Amino acid sequence: xxxxxDSDSLLQEVQALKAEVTRLNNQKFFRIYKSKWRTIxxxxxxxxxxxxxxxxxxxxxxxxxxxxxxxxxxxPIFGEWAKxxxxxxxxxxxx
Numbered sequence: 001x002x003x004x005x006d007s008d009s010l011l012q013e014v015q016a017l018k019a020e021v022t023r024l025n026n027q028k029f030f031r032i033y034k035s036k037w038r039t040i041x042x043x044x045x046x047x048x049x050x051x052x053x054x055x056x057x058x059x060x061x062x063x064x065x066x067x068x069x070x071x072x073x074x075x076p077i078f079g080e081w082a083k084x085x086x087x088x089x090x091x092x093x094x095x
Contacts (some may be wrong), residue, residue, distance in 0.1 A: 066090065 033039050066089050069082040 060088075 066086055069089075070086040072079055072082050
């Protein structure tokens with residue numbers, strides 16, 4: 001009798017495991033990576049988004065830095081140095 005219960009219990013566990021694996025395989029992550037071309041397309045879009053974000057972030061950071069350097073020309077030693085750097089970045093000839 002216990003052997004029948006053990007085999008029924010084992011059968012239920014295997015069926016539950018099969019259902020869980022099926023549910024896991026239907027996840028979006030596994031559906032995307034199932035196809036090689038879909039994976040290549042996904043990684044291409046991911047790389048383009050990363051590159052665009054990096055360029056935009058660096059541009060904004062550089063413009064804020066140039067603006068900040070151009071605004072602190074009233075400090076005696078550091079101000080002159082910052083003004084020269086800002087002029088050099090903006091392409092204006094030094095005086």
